[in-house]
Amino acid sequence: MLWIVACVALLSGVEAESEKAVPANTVIVAVGEPGEPQYEQMFAEWAARWREATAKSDSKCVEIGLTPREADSKADRDILQATLAELAKDPPQTLWIVLIGHGTFDGKKAKFNLRGADITAADLAERLAPLSCRVAIVNCASASGPFLQQLTGENRAVITSTQSGFEHNFARFGGYLSKAIGDAAGDLDKDGQTSLLEAWLAAAKQTQEYYDSDSRLATEHSLLDDNGDGKGTPADWFRGIHIIKTSKDAALPDGTLANQFILTPSDAKSALPEELRQQRDELERKLAELRQQKETLAEEEYLQQLEAILIPLAKLYQSAEAKD
Numbered sequence: 001m002l003w004i005v006a007c008v009a010l011l012s013g014v015e016a017e018s019e020k021a022v023p024a025n026t027v028i029v030a031v032g033e034p035g036e037p038q039y040e041q042m043f044a045e046w047a048a049r050w051r052e053a054t055a056k057s058d059s060k061c062v063e064i065g066l067t068p069r070e071a072d073s074k075a076d077r078d079i080l081q082a083t084l085a086e087l088a089k090d091p092p093q094t095l096w097i098v099l100i101g102h103g104t105f106d107g108k109k110a111k112f113n114l115r116g117a118d119i120t121a122a123d124l125a126e127r128l129a130p131l132s133c134r135v136a137i138v139n140c141a142s143a144s145g146p147f148l149q150q151l152t153g154e155n156r157a158v159i160t161s162t163q164s165g166f167e168h169n170f171a172r173f174g175g176y177l178s179k180a181i182g183d184a185a186g187d188l189d190k191d192g193q194t195s196l197l198e199a200w201l202a203a204a205k206q207t208q209e210y211y212d213s214d215s216r217l218a219t220e221h222s223l224l225d226d227n228g229d230g231k232g233t234p235a236d237w238f239r240g241i242h243i244i245k246t247s248k249d250a251a252l253p254d255g256t257l258a259n260q261f262i263l264t265p266s267d268a269k270s271a272l273p274e275e276l277r278q279q280r281d282e283l284e285r286k287l288a289e290l291r292q293q294k295e296t297l298a299e300e301e302y303l304q305q306l307e308a309i310l311i312p313l314a315k316l317y318q319s320a321e322a323k324d
Contacts, residue, residue, distance in 0.1 A: 024057070024058045024059050024060070024092065024093065024094070025054070025057070025059040025060070025092065025093075025094045025095070025096055025263060026059065026060045026062065026087065026092040026094070026095050026096070027050060027054045027059060027060065027061045027062065027095075027096040027098065027263070028062045028064065028080070028083060028084075028095070028096065028097045028098065029047045029050045029051065029061065029062070029063050029064070029098045029100065030064040030065055030076065030080055030097070030098065030099050030100070030101075030112075030114065031043050031044070031047050031063070031064065031065035031066050031100045031101055032065060032076075032099065032100065032101020032102055032112055032113045032114050032115070032141065033065075033101060033102065033113045033114060033115045034101065034102075035102060035113075039101075039102075039170075042175065043100050043101060044066060045175075045178075046100050046140070046174055046175055046178040047063060047066060047100055047178075049178035049179060049181070049182060050098055050178055050181065051063065052182060053181050053182030053263050053264050054263060054264075056182065056263075056264040057263065057264050057265055059263070060092075062083055064076050064079050064080055064083070065101075065114065065115055069115060069116075075114070075115070075116035075117050076114040076115045076116055077114050077116060077117045077118070077119050077123075080114070080119065080127075081119075081123075081127050084127040084128065084131070085127070085130075087131060088130040088131050091131050091132050091133040092133055093133055093134070094133060094134055094135075094136070094261065095131065095133050095134070095135045095136070096135075096136045096138070096261075096263065097124075097135065097136070097137045097138065098138045098140065099112050099137075099138065099139045099140060099141055099144075100140050100141075100174050100178075101113055101114075101140070101141050102141050102142055102170070103139070103141030103142045103143040103144050103165075103168075103171075104118070104142075104143055104168070105143040105145075105146060105164075105165025105166065105168065107165075109121070109122070109146075110143060110144065110145070110146035110147055110150075110165050112124075112139065112141055112144070112147075113141070121146055121147040121149075121150040121151060122150055124137075124147070124150075124151060125150050125151050128151065133155075134155040134156065134157075134257075134261075135155070135156045135157075136156070136157045136158075136159075136196055136258070136261050137151050137156065137157070137158045137159070138159045138177065138196075139158075139159065139160045139161065140161050140171060140173060140174025140177065140178075141161060141171060141174070142161065142162060142167065142168050142169060142170055142171045142220070143162060143164075143165045143166070143167060143168045144160040144161050144162050144165075144171070145160050145162045145163050145164040145165050145166075145167065145223065145232075146164070146165045147160055148160045148223055148225050148230065148232050149230045152225050152228055152229065152230035153228055154228050155257070156226065156228070156257075157196060157224070157225070157226035157257050157258040157261055158224070158225045158226070158232075159177075159196075159200055159222065159223070159224050159225075159258075160222060160223050160232070161173040161174060161220050161222055162220045162221060162222070162223075163221040163222075163223050163232065163234070167219055167220050167221065169219040169220070171220045172207055172210060172220070173203055173204070173207045173220055173222050176202070176203035176204075176206040176207055177199055177200065177203035179203075180194065180198075180199035180200075180202040180203045180206075181194065181196070181199040181263055181264075182194070182263070182264055183199075183202070185202075186198045186199050186201070186202040188201070188240050188241050189240070189241055191266070192266030193262050193264060193265055193266040194262075194264070195241075195258065195259045195260065195261060195262055196258045196259070196261035196262075196263070197224070197241055197255050197258035197259040197261075198241060198259070200222065200224055200235065200258065201235050201238055201241070203222070204222045204234075204235035205235060207220060207222065208235075221234060222234070222235060224254050224255065224258060225254055226254050226255065226256065226257035226258045227252045227253065227254050227256070227257070232254070233253070233254040233255070238255065241255065241259055242255070242291070243255055252285065252288055252289055252292065253288065253292060255288075256284060256285055256288040257281075257285075259284075260280075260281055260284065276316055276319065279312075279316055280313070280316055283309055283312060283313045283316070284313075286309050287306075287309050287310075287313075290302070290305055290306060290309065
């Protein structure tokens with residue numbers, strides 16, 4: 001068992017410097033039609049928090065829906081679609097799309113309510129298809145659940161405020177998430193930075209606490225999907241950053257990819273080079289798969305496979321630290 005202690009010690013020694021660091025992000029924050037003045041101010045505050053979190057790293061923030069519209073100006077949907085088309089020509093390494101506002105669902109189509117023409121989940125899926133980078137899509141609107149099934153895919157993390165299109169009351173989840181994404185208090189694994197997974201877990205918990213505080217009936221239940229199956233996982237399936245339930249099909253559990261999305265690294269200089277980041281992501285994926293299989297493996301076999309993942313992972317961080 002000494003090799004386990006050695007690996008853990010080796011990992012802990014470099015974790016604060018390198019783990020979870022990611023290349024630059026492009027963050028699109030699209031603010032929808034507020035409908036009422038109280039929501040206009042609220043949504044602007046939520047967007048400002050995303051802007052502030054983005055500014056803490058070498059990232060680009062594109063805001064849509066916040067400036068006054070002129071009579072002859074482009075519709076916000078056209079601006080969003082044009083922005084995605086430009087990014088498809090020269091994609092960033094990581095793209096975040098944050099939708100702040102209201103949503104609707106008529107039983108067939110889910111829409112995000114922009115100023116002017118709305119955008120459907122199918123529209124957004126079509127515009128994202130040419131993009132080769134990894135993408136996080138965060139829909140903070142009511143009735144956003146159907147976006148998860150239509151936007152799920154490889155190398156994508158999708159978060160919705162609701163679990164279905166029929167949860168159509170105003171969604172507060174987006175406000176809590178906008179606070180959590182740049183808040184070090186959400187750092188569950190104590191590596192000095194808050195991942196998308198950690199921010200989502202914090203926001204989902206705070207949303208539920210809001211409803212529990214006055215015995216209100218919860219009208220929103222956020223979901224996360226990042227394994228491509230389109231089913232989504234609720235926050236109460238997690239303890240810390242690890243899922244505690246096993247899906248019937250034994251698929252890789254949601255959460256592994258979302259935990260690799262970092263908007264504000266603890267130290268921009270400690271970011272892993274792209275090649276090492278890809279190796280790190282693959283090793284973490286194998287580790288998640290191994291944890292899923294633990295109950296079906298003999299202890300010796302499990303430990304051997306664990307060693308085969310942890311030692312290369314530790315060497316990877318050593319290599320990154322030596323280049324700094």
